[in-house]
Amino acid sequence: MRNNYLFTSESVSEGHPDKVSDQISDAIVDLFLSKDPEARVACETMTTTQRVVLAGEIRCKGVYENGEWAEGALEEIEKVVRDTVKEIGYEQDGFHWKTLKFENNLHGQSSEIAQGVDASGNKDEGAGDQGIMFGFACDETPDLMPATLDYSHKILERMAADRKSGAAPFLEPDAKSQVTLRFINGKPAAATAIVVSTQHAKGYHEGEKEAELKAYVKGVVADVLPAELLSDETVYHINPTGAFEIGGPDGDAGLTGRKIIVDTYGGAAPHGGGAFSGKDPTKVDRSAAYITRYLAKNIVAAGLAKRCTIQLAYAIGVSKPLSLYVDTHGTAAEGVTDEALEDAIRSIEALGGMTPRGIRTHLGLNKPIYRKSAAYGHFGRIAEGDYFPWEKTDLVDDLKVALKR
Secondary structure, three states: OOOOEEEEEEEEOOOOHHHHHHHHHHHHHHHHHHHOOOOEEEEEEEEEOOEEEEEEEEEEOOOEEOOEEOOOHHHHHHHHHHHHHHHHOOEEOOEEOOOOEEEEEEEEOOHHHHHHHOOEOOEOOOEOOOEEEEEEEEOOOOOOOOHHHHHHHHHHHHHHHHHHHOOOOOEEEEEEEEEEEEEEOOEEEEEEEEEEEEEEOOOOOOHHHHHHHHHHHHHHHHHHOOHHHOOOOOEEEEOOOOOOOOOHHHHOOEEOOOOHHHHOOOOOOOOOOOOOOOEOOOOHHHHHHHHHHHHHHHHHHOOOEOEEEEEEEEOEOOOOOOEEEEEOOOOEOOOOOHHHHHHHHHHOHHHHHHOHHHHHHHHOOOOOOOHHHHOOOOOOOOOEOOEOHHHOOOOHHHHHHHOOO
16 A cells, blocks of 8 residues: 555535435335335436436335335325425426426336345345445544545535525535545645535626635635645635536436445445445345445454455345455554454354345344435444444444454
């Protein structure tokens, strides 16, 4: 590993068109899981000027059975879509929760996929697809996340809160951020560049109004980043293209699953390629990515390593993972090896062998908890109630016992 370098990560706001799509897809997942904890959902969303289109496959008791929708189900789906857009804040001519056109193309799940996933006889429930999933944690921030991504998320979260509270009425929902940090001896030492592009009210791209917007953004950055990282040498690019009045799905079409690096680790760790939003937790693209983050975070939280990457691999219809890989990047505590960590993980019975059912049972994933995860990252969040259970550090003692520490 290099010790001295520049590294950059970006985030996008809840009003970014791709994130609008992610949030709608996960709101649909939550709706079906609230009706049937064993629901199967694969929901894709496309957003564009005054239009939202759903497509995908579902199976949900009491809602969609034998090719038929239950009474009132279609109306409830449309209401969830419009309510999601309203909560994000879109009441613009080009994209308005009340007047947008809505199209629902959801249909039944393939029976051939179902036969591979469902448990039957002596066969345990299989993975919903093949693939590789990665989890990561590091000690750069209290959230055990890469600092560049953590700060990028928090800048936009603060701006969204100010927009909704009325503290920054000139902000509109669409925004992007990017943070570049200089690392010295592997630790964040200075912010060299901050990029923020935000949709704004009419006229806030020139004169005094532009100055007000830029001063506000710099104030948010100063509140979010540690003071020791900022200096007169930090370069700011705030709305560098000029006017940004047309945004969201009116400015650019959005699709579910196009912000997978924003959703995970900002490029600081590998990604298996599968998106999360719109998928029920039998899809290991989602659930296995959550369990690997959970494992990596607990390893770092336990002081067993300062940096940890974990990979799992699955085959469709097969319950047990094909492989488990741990890499602590040379940062493991004295006497701890990556191989020993792999053995420790395998020995913890509570994980249920990291089968799809074992993961869902341990983390409690068969619940309507996903809408909150669909903006500002799935990781580095606060585990509270049923939400973000993969961020808990309740496996620390089990790992230490397994390693006899």
